[in-house]
Amino acid sequence: MARILLTGSTGQVGFELRRALALHGELICPQRSQFDLSQPQTLAAALDAWQPDIIVNPAAYTAVDKAEDEPQLAHAINATAAAVLAQWAARHDALLLHYSTDYVFDGDKDGAWREDDAARPQSVYGHSKWLGEEAIRASGCRHFILRTSWVAGVYGQNFMKTMLRLATSRDSLSVVADQFGAPTPASLLADVAANLVGRSRINPAQPYDTYHVAAQGRTSWHEYASLVITLARDAGWALALAGSPQPIASSAYPQKAKRPANSQLDCDKLMTTFDLQLPTWQDAVRQLFQTLDNARKP
Known part of the structure; x- marks a missing residue:
């Protein structure tokens, strides 16, 4: 069986990857004390000891605003550690599957972002x-880079859970209405990764590249929040919020790091290359809410 090293196995996506990758090989899920991405100089020795055939890397420094004050730490985890993983994979002919983000774009495009659009990140x-x-990409290793946006899952904290918590405790709520994208389930990201890993095990000659993975369609944070709250109200949740959230401009909610105004990702390349179907953002939200709703019932 393949030896699969999974970083960040206790995170939102890592939690789902433990399930999705279990059938594809022997999972190695080190704790941070054993494999600390903030200390990139220690990683190669650990990889030499474990000798993974596949490295799946959802771990990242994701505190977007805090990164503005901790650029060295963000770069150590997100850039230098990724380089170490890739260089080791290239030397040992291992596969690296790595997750990235819509934040590599400036957000100023009108339509959905394609993989070959110019990257102009606006934040650390x-x-x-x-x-x-x-x-x-420079390492020459076999790799899949999966860019995604607005991740939400059953495990960990995310926007959906925040909206549900606030709607049960506040009688008014304001949500940004001029930033657009698509909420993407952590389970979907894990299932796509498992699909690609499975393909590479059957035939190593895969079209390794950068791909976009997100739920289909386009929405705003406000529209997303409104759907979540409607679903909760219809399911009988005791909400303090009487109506819908109030839409506000992002300028009314200043944050240290600039967010992309448009995070919609064009996923045609992934769907065409691998003959995959991705759910609409509405279906993705409904499915995740149903899972959360079921989990709270006795």
Whole structure:
């Protein structure tokens, strides 16, 4: 069986990857104390000891605003560590599957972002993730880079859970309405990764490249929040919020790091290359909400 090293196995995507990758090989899920991406100089020795055939790397520094004050740490985890993983994979003919982000783009495009659009990150976080991508591509290793956006899952904290918590405790709520994208389930990201890993095990001559993976369609944070709250109200949740959230401009909610105004990702390349179908953002939100709703029932 393949030996699969999974970083960040306790994170939102890592939690789902443990399930999705279990049938594809022996999973190695080190704790941070055993494999600390903030200390890139220690990683090669650990990889030499474990000798993975496949490295799956969802771990990242994702505190977008905090990264503006901790650029060295963000770059160590998101760029330098990614380079170490890629260089080791190239030397040992291992496969590297790495996750990246819509933040590599400036957000100023009208339509959905394609993989070959110019990257112009506007934040330390986005820049660090872009450098990580570039290092992987430069290494020559077999790799899949999966860019995604607005990740939400059953495990960990995310926007959907925040909206549900606030709607049960506040009678008013304001949500940004001029930033656009698509919420993407962590389970979908894990299932796509498992599909690609499975293909590479059957036939190593795959079209290794950078691909976009996100739920289909386009929405705003406000529209997303409104759907979540409607679903909760219809399911009988006791909400303090009487109506819908109030839409506000992003300028009314200043943040240290600049967010892309348009995060919509064009996923045609992935779907065409691998004959995959991706759900609409509405279906993705409904499915995730249903899972959360079921989990709270006795």
